[in-house]
Amino acid sequence: MTVTDEDQYLNRLVDEDALRSYLGETLGEAESVSVLRHDEGHSNETLFIEWDDREYVLRRPPAGETADTAHDVLREYRTIDALQETSVPVPETVLACEDESVIGSEFYVMGREAGDVLRDTEPERFATPDHRTAIGEELVDALASIHSVDYEAVGLGDFGRPAGFTERQVDRWQQQLEWAFEVTEAEREVPELDRVGEWLQENVPADHAHTLVHGDYKLDNVLFEPGVPPRLGAIFDWELSTLGDPLTDLGWMLLFWHDPSDPAPPMPELMSTVMAQEGYPTRDELVARYERQTGVEFENRRFYQVLAAYKMAGLGEMFFRRYLEGNSADPLYPKMEKGVPLLAEQTVALIEGERNL
Structure with missing residues (x-):
């Protein structure tokens, strides 16, 4: 541009x-x-x-x-x-x-808050194994703090319908994809997403906890304060926040966390590999800390990680539609032409157990 x-x-x-x-x-x-x-x-x-x-x-x-x-x-x-x-x-x-x-x-x-958002690089002051471990711990602990909020007490008791939230998420993102496909299918189709949507419908958990959820919780949506050790100073991008299933937040955070053994991300502009360096916790370690901090077991983990990928595919396809219609200046959006199909392929592999959780 x-x-x-x-x-x-x-x-x-x-x-x-x-x-x-x-x-x-x-x-x-x-x-x-x-x-x-x-x-x-x-x-x-x-x-x-x-x-x-x-x-x-x-x-x-x-x-x-x-x-x-x-x-x-x-x-x-x-x-x-x-x-x-x-x-x-x-x-x-x-x-x-x-x-x-x-x-x-x-x-x-x-x-406007002072500090650093970690995307493809880390501040030099954080470039030690101990500080990298602390970054992951701070990220998980802040997520646990969101899920522990008494949403009635802070005036958010009418902020959503937590009962049946997860099932509605599957339906909603299927609808978002359909909206995007109205324009994008003329460029190329992504049939794998039909299979992912069907699998999610068949495997949605029958019940879940009710908490405040962020809806887009990941490393590059938080800011770390100046100085060391790492201290998480602010959480941003609350546009999808509501009352619902806290494990959808955890699954989303894990989608954007890269373990050293993972394949190359399908959307490298959105999915950083910075946390593959020595000291950053693995996804399993993040899950274990979340379970300790909240007392909540991460049941149905495969479902929640597949749901996260499906949502990201939906967002990517919406981005691509807005690009095709001339409604965005974002250079990322045209890259979704290839990024969404790649993510869909990796998600099918996750369903079939060919990729690690």
């Missing part, structure tokens, strides 16, 4: 003059204001705002048509706001705006 294209897409995301006028009523007038699009995210759009010497983050849906409620940013805001006084590390909330006339969509603003 050229600079001109990037500028044009930013203009589709925000009217800077209108935003400046709106925020001035809450934050106070500023002499210097800048807005920069963050290009590391791949779903809701993230914009960095410099307001004189203060820094904020604005979250809004991507431009163009979206599938159902997949980009409900005010739901994301509600979760973060409800968790402000809990042990769950979240950014400070600032405001939420339902008036789509301001920038063309609903949005919210939160404080």
Whole structure:
């Protein structure tokens, strides 16, 4: 994408003059204001705002048509706001705006946190076996803290329908895939996903615990504070949060955790291999720590890891549709033409026991 294209897409995301006028009523007038699009995210759009010497983050849906409620940013805001006084590390909330006339969509603003998000590399200060072990432990412990929240006490008792959540997840992601296929099947088909969907329908657990769930919990959706030892300072990207089955979060986290014996990831832009280095816990070790921290046994592990892959395939196919329709500036999206079929093949191998959990 050229600079001109990037500028044009930013203009589709925000009217800077209108935003400046709106925020001035809450934050106070500023002499210097800048807005920069963050290009590391791949779903809701993230914009960095410099307001004189203060820094904020604005979250809004991507431009163009979206599938159902997949980009409900005010739901994301509600979760973060409800968790402000809990042990769950979240950014400070600032405001939420339902008036789509301001920038063309609903949005919210939160404080910008200092620290590092780990994707394909790690900060030099973390490059020791002990610190790498601590990163995995911090990641699991923060997930356990989400699942231990008294959601009634923080005002989220009506935030979802936890009963039957897992079965509905299978149905929902099948529907998301169908929405994406309306456009993407003209480019290529992914028949393996039909088999995965059928297997999930046949193997969905009959019952599960009811907790707050994040919905997109993985290493690159958390921030580690400056300094050592590693301390997890904030959890981001709550757009899929709801009340449901905590083991869906655990399965999702494991999808994005790379063991040294794993094959090359089908979506390398999303699935880092940084944790294959010495000191990082294995998936089995992460599961064991989660079970100790929560007292919950990870039953039906194969199902939850297959479900996670199916959801990622659904997201990837939605990304690909938005690319084909010209509704995203994200360079990742066209790569889903090959990435989704590769993930589908690996998921079938997981079902058949040809890949390690």
